[in-house]
Amino acid sequence: MSQAAADTMDNTHAAEHGGHHGEHHVLPYTVYFAVYGSLLVLTGITVLVSFAGLGKWSIPVAMAVAVVKASLVVGYFMHLKYDDRLNSLILVVTLLFILIFFAMTFSDMRTRGMIDPVEDNMVLRNEQAAEKAAAAEASGESSEKGEEAHHEGAAEH
Numbered sequence: 001m002s003q004a005a006a007d008t009m010d011n012t013h014a015a016e017h018g019g020h021h022g023e024h025h026v027l028p029y030t031v032y033f034a035v036y037g038s039l040l041v042l043t044g045i046t047v048l049v050s051f052a053g054l055g056k057w058s059i060p061v062a063m064a065v066a067v068v069k070a071s072l073v074v075g076y077f078m079h080l081k082y083d084d085r086l087n088s089l090i091l092v093v094t095l096l097f098i099l100i101f102f103a104m105t106f107s108d109m110r111t112r113g114m115i116d117p118v119e120d121n122m123v124l125r126n127e128q129a130a131e132k133a134a135a136a137e138a139s140g141e142s143s144e145k146g147e148e149a150h151h152e153g154a155a156e157h
C-alpha cells in the first residue's frame with residue numbers, strides 16, 4: 001500500500017470519529033494561568049458575597065459563582081471544551097437528573113411536617129390546628145354564656 005493510500009485511510013478513519021481519534025488538544029500555559037487567575041478571582045468574589053450581607057440572595061449568588069468556577073474547571077482543566085460533544089451531553093443530562101433528584105428531595109423535606117402522623121390522615125397539621133382552635137373558641141363561647149347564665153340565675157336567688 002502506498003503512503004498516499006495510507007494517509008487517505010487515516011484521514012477517513014479520523015473523520016469517522018469526529019477528527020478527535022488519538023489526538024490531544026494542547027493549550028498554551030497562558031490559557032491555564034488565565035483560568036487559574038479567574039478561579040482565584042471568583043473564589044474572592046465568593047468570600048466577599050459571604051460578608052456582603054445580601055440576605056436571602058447570598059446563597060443563589062454564591063451558587064452562581066460556583067457554577068461558573070465548575071464550568072471553567074470542567075471545560076479547561078478536564079478538557080471537556082475540546083472533547084467530543086457526546087461527553088458534554090452526558091454531563092449535562094447527568095446534572096439535569098441530579099437537579100431533578102434534589103428538587104424532589106427538597107419538596108419532600110418542605111412538606112414533611114405538614115401531615116399529622118398521630119391522626120394517620122392526609123389532613124395538614126395547620127388545618128387541624130385551625131379546626132381545634134375554632135372548636136375551642138366555640139366551646140369557650142358556649143361555656144362563657146353558660147357561666148353568665150349561671151351567675152345571673154344565682155344573683156336572682
